[in-house]
Amino acid sequence: MASSTPAYDQLARSFTRLHHLDHLQSIAYWDQAAVMPAGGAEARAGALAEVATLMHQARTDPALAQALSAAAGEPLDDFQRANLREMGREWRAANALPEALVQRSQLATSRCEHAWRQQRPANDWAGFLDNFRAVVDTAREQAQRLSQQAGVRPYDALMDRFEPGMTCARLDPLFADLRTWLPGLVQQVRARQRQDVVLQPQGPFPVEAQRALCVQVMQWLQFDFNAGRLDVSTHPFAGGVPEDVRLTTRYETGEFITSLLGAIHETGHGRYEQGRPRAWLGQPVSQARSMAIHESQSLSFEMQLARHPGFLARLAPMIRQAFGDQPAFAPDNLLRLVTRVQPGLIRVDADELTYAAHVMLRYDIERRLIEGEIAPDDIPALWDAGMAELLGLDTRGNFSDGPLQDVHWPEAMFGYFPCYTLGAMYAAQWFAAMRRDLPGLDAGIDAGDLAPLFGWLQQHIWQQASRWTTDELAVRASGEVLNPAHYRAHLEARYLG
Amino acid sequence: MASSTPAYDQLARSFTRLHHLDHLQSIAYWDQAAVMPAGGAEARAGALAEVATLMHQARTDPALAQALSAAAGEPLDDFQRANLREMGREWRAANALPEALVQRSQLATSRCEHAWRQQRPANDWAGFLDNFRAVVDTAREQAQRLSQQAGVRPYDALMDRFEPGMTCARLDPLFADLRTWLPGLVQQVRARQRQDVVLQPQGPFPVEAQRALCVQVMQWLQFDFNAGRLDVSTHPFAGGVPEDVRLTTRYETGEFITSLLGAIHETGHGRYEQGRPRAWLGQPVSQARSMAIHESQSLSFEMQLARHPGFLARLAPMIRQAFGDQPAFAPDNLLRLVTRVQPGLIRVDADELTYAAHVMLRYDIERRLIEGEIAPDDIPALWDAGMAELLGLDTRGNFSDGPLQDVHWPEAMFGYFPCYTLGAMYAAQWFAAMRRDLPGLDAGIDAGDLAPLFGWLQQHIWQQASRWTTDELAVRASGEVLNPAHYRAHLEARYLG
Structure with a gap:
């Protein structure tokens, strides 16, 4: 019998090849x-460029465009229609921009990122600007073209690559509200914590023992080591494929909490990937929903769960087993260690409270940069003013630990930063919903039983993949679209409670 | 200015993509x-099948055939003509067989190899035969088609995939001659060694110490760790790419010499790959010449060099440093250990002398199998007779350690086995030529100076890649085509000298 959806079937085969x-x-x-x-770098670059070319060719094949049109008129079920929607997103992303512009942009970012690796340690803002202007120029041109096509603001068009459907119009009130209470909360918490006695763990902490502890905790978090690995890289990340998730961390012998929390963070990403529905693999609908939803999983693990007093009480004996006993390993001291609030210059080292300030500063600058309100030369002054206002820090002249600290700008990943704080907000919202759906959640965590928590995430987030838009996903999981009140309530409960 | 070799240039670009x-x-x-x-196996199989399909499509693109014809008439220099010759080889290998036959063969070998993994430990010859008959059927059909096309014997056509230009007509006299003296030499050596006192090293030998020793020896052998790695796998191999060579070995704590010699063997393969001319990379002319030449490099390292008394004298202190001192680590005892002759059932565990017997037996059987002189059912009787004649061993009923021991037959790699012994012969020939070209070679090895040896191999073998046919390569390197007298002289000097 002939298929009644030949165009859709053809698309499904093409996307399986991709x-x-x-x-x-x-x-x-x-x-x-x-x-x-x-020594393998140059050959690898050639091979990766080849596969990128093949994927671009497949995505810009005129036959794909025809099949997308034809499939829209076929008798598809709801699931197939969701898959077609995601196919369309992928197609538009690949076909929206002229090839020459894409290449010009890749050249500019590649040059800028390469030089930045030396310029950051050298505090060389002027040298960075020489390359960064071209990055901004091509990013603005891309944003202009995409925004005209989609009828949205230029920055929205870039953010849509990471967070489909998110707009400045939704984000601005969220961040404006945050600005009204976050700096005050930071001050208040710092005053409360001033009298706390916090014992620092005394190293050295051998790398092998740290690695074994990370693996033990990841097993407790039900990361499937039959479908994934933990390795080491300079910049930790979650990669690989859902059937074989590759997480990385890094170890310093003087300190173990950073790498342990890093491994827990990546495990959140990893379980989302491992939990994507296997039956849909190969189809765009099986992809993770968005970067904010991805970060909501890593932060559910790293911030919501790993800083839970019940979790820390269970973690303490594992730490003692790994490194021997110390007073610093007492659960209440561990809690003070991982909830210590301390404004600092570096985003990736920031505590849970001040992290959002780093994100808002970057969003404010890059949004105005992309939409032409400011020039690259204006960044340092805005940076200094923002850091003074939000975190009370003097950053003048320190570019290395200022606007040069992140790889996002040299790589033209404009629109990504907001996902971190959106993810923290979603994570708080999931936990509020879980506490409503699962009244025994906290008692379970206290008892070391994480199965209900993972079952909820599996059912409401991981298994849904890209079946719904982000708003639909949030409503189905928690009864409402993104509601930042949960994030504020969480922070106030944890830090003032 | 327009190129005068547009078809050749187009070919060069296509092969760079490949x-x-x-x-x-x-x-x-x-x-x-x-x-x-x-857990990643199924997804990986899908991805590897995809890249195989892409490579096959690229190699069977009609435009490639047209360009090959057109390029033959272009004004190419000698180097380009050699590259074109190798392009033609690759093209013929991909285009010679109908797609349906290739797929039928892949299905048969995949099923047979998969079941063999259980059947070998279960000694299940009857179960193996059920799948193996289809493997032999498709291999015979491939051999028939290839032989008609190329005007050679069916087995020659299969062997040509691994050892271009080698034929039964050349191989049969070599092996017939071997048969006349090898069994007698084995007897003679065993009688001489009967009185030897050989001390066995006493373990355990920790894996980390073994690995460190392997790395130290590989550094001495000038393996470039900036362009390669050493890891662990069940079946050791040399893989990766010339700029990033991936060697593997495996460790048992009860014994260290096997893994050390294994690492030295793979280092021979690895240095050949690392030594392939970088300027030609991406072109077929840059490929290693053949499997026999590849084995001649691993065996130059493992057999010629690593069993050299001067090398062992330098190795002994490294072994002591790794594991502490033992009487078994005295250089003369190490020499007795690694030159001990002992007929055994397993090819990969065989000593230098008896190894060739295993190869000759397999060649004899698979040649007759492919050319229809015998049926798969006849293998055990021939195996038993051959092992009795060549090595004096009774193998009746033991299929696991008999015809089921190698992966080559379930994978239809008919024509590969001879390369091992051809490689041993070439290795002996290279060392004979080196001793003529470099009169200080042995004194240099005694002094730990391996640079002249590596320089010779680099110049005469590695840098030549596929610039010449195998015969031309041998003549340019050693003044003559393959001459098995060097192999016999080497064995007699080492084991009777």
């Missing part, structure tokens, strides 16, 4: 970051 | 063998 190429690309990226010797 | 796909394939294979968790 999925296989994506597999090779993901493993080659992991290999490059985790195990490749330096 | 080279990039081969890079991704090689890294994915290494990953699968060395680090992939079991």
Whole structure:
């Protein structure tokens, strides 16, 4: 019997092929970051460029455009229609921009990112600007073209690559509200914590013992080591494919909490990936919903769960087993350690409370940069003013630990930063919903029983993949679209409670 | 100015693209063998099938055939003509067989190899035969078609995939001659060694210390760790790409010499790959010449060099440093250990002398199998007779350690086995030539100076890649085509001298 959906079927086959190429690309990226010797870099770049070209060719094949049109008129069920929606998103992302502009942008970011690696340690803002202006120029041109096509603001068009459907119009009130209470909360919490006695763990902490502890905790978090690995890379990340998730962390012998919390963070990403519905793999509808939803999983693990007093009480004996006993390993001291609020210059080292300030500052600057309100030269002054206002820090002249600290700008990842704080907000919202759905949640965590928590995330987030828009997903999971009140309530309960 | 060789230029670009796909394939294979968790197998199989399909499509593109014809009439220099010759080889290998036959063969070998993994430990010859008959059927059909096309014997056509230009007509006299003296030499050596006192090293030998020793020896052998790695896999191999060579070994704590010699063997393969001319990479002319030449490099390292008394004298202190001192680590005892002759059932565990007997037996059987002189059912009787005649062993009823022991037959790699012994012969020939060209060679090895040896191999073998046919390569390197007298002289000097 002939299929009644031949165009859709053809699309499904094409996207399965893309999925296989994506597999090779993901493993080659992991290999490059985790195990490749330096001498392999040039050959790897050539091979990765080849697979990128093949994927771009597949996505810009005119037959794909025809099939997308034809499939829209076929008798698809709701699931197929959701998959078609995501296919369309992927197609538009690949076809929206002229090839020459894409190449010009890649050249500019590649040059800027490469030089930035030396310029950051050298505090060389002027040198950075020389390359960064071209990055901003091509990003603005991309934003302009995308925004005209989609009828949205230029910055919205860039943010849509990471967070489909999110707009400045929704984000601005969220962040404006945050600005009204966050700096005050930080002051209040710092005053309360001033008298706390916090014992620092005394090293050294051997790398092998740290790694074994990370693996033990990841097993407790039900990361499936039959479908994934933990390795080491300079910049920790979650990569690989859902059937074989590659997480990385890094170890310093003087301190173990950063790498442990890092591994827990990546495990949140990893379980989302491992939990994507296997039956849909290869189809765009099987992809993770968005970067904010992805961060909501890593932060559910790292912030909501790992800083839970019940979790820390269970973690303490594992830490003692790994490194021997110390007074600093008492659960209440561990809690004070991981909830210590201390404004600092570096985003990735920031505590749970001040992290959002780093994000708001970057959003404010990059939004105005993309929409032409400011020039790249204006960034340092805005940076200094923002850090003084939000965190009370003097950053003048320190570019290395200022606007040069993140890889996002040299790589033109404009629109990504908001996802971190949106993820923290969603994570608080999921936990509020879970506490409503699962009255025994906290008692379960106290008892070391994480199955109900993971069952909820599996059912409401992981298994849903891209079946729904982000708003639909949030409503189905928690009864409402993104509601930042849960985030504020969580922070106030944890830090003032 | 327009190129005067447009077809050749187009070919060069196509093969560079193939080279990039081969890079991704090689890294994915290494990953699968060395680090992939079991749960990733199915997804990896899909991705590897996709890249194989892409490579096959590229090699069977009609435009490639047209360009090959057109390039033959272009004003190419000698180097370009050699590259064109190798392009033609690759093209013929991909285009010679109908797609349906290739798929039927892949299905048969995949089923047979998969079941063999259980059947070998279960000694299940009857179960193996059920699948193996289809493997032999499709291999015979391939051999028939290839032989008609190329005007050679069916077995020659299969052997040509691994050892271009080698034929039964050349091989049969070599092996017939071997048969006249090898069994007698084995007897003679065993009688001489009967009185030897050989001390066995006493373990345990911790894996980390073994690994460190392997790395130290590989550094001495000038393996470039900036362009390669050493890892662990069940079946040791040399993989990756020339800029990033991935070697594997495996460790048992009860014994260290096997893994050390294994690492030295793979280092021979690895240095050949690392030594392939970088300027030609991406072109077929840059490939290793053949499997026999590849084995001649691993055996130059493992047999010629690593069993050299001067090398062992330098190795002994490294072994002592790794594991502490033992009487068994005295250089003369190490020499007795690694030159001990002992007929055994397993090819991969065989000593230098009896190894060739295993190869000759397999060649004899598979040649007659492919050319229809015998049926798969006849193998055990021939196996038993051959092992009795060549090595004086009774193998009746023991299929696991008999015809089921190698992966080559379930994988239809008919024509590969001879390369091992051809490689041993070439290795002896290279060392004879080196001793003529470099009169201080042995004194240099005694003094730990391996630079002249590596310089010779670099110049005469590695840098030549596929610039010449195998015969031309041998003549340029050693003044003559393959001459098995060097192999016999080497064995007699080492074991009777």
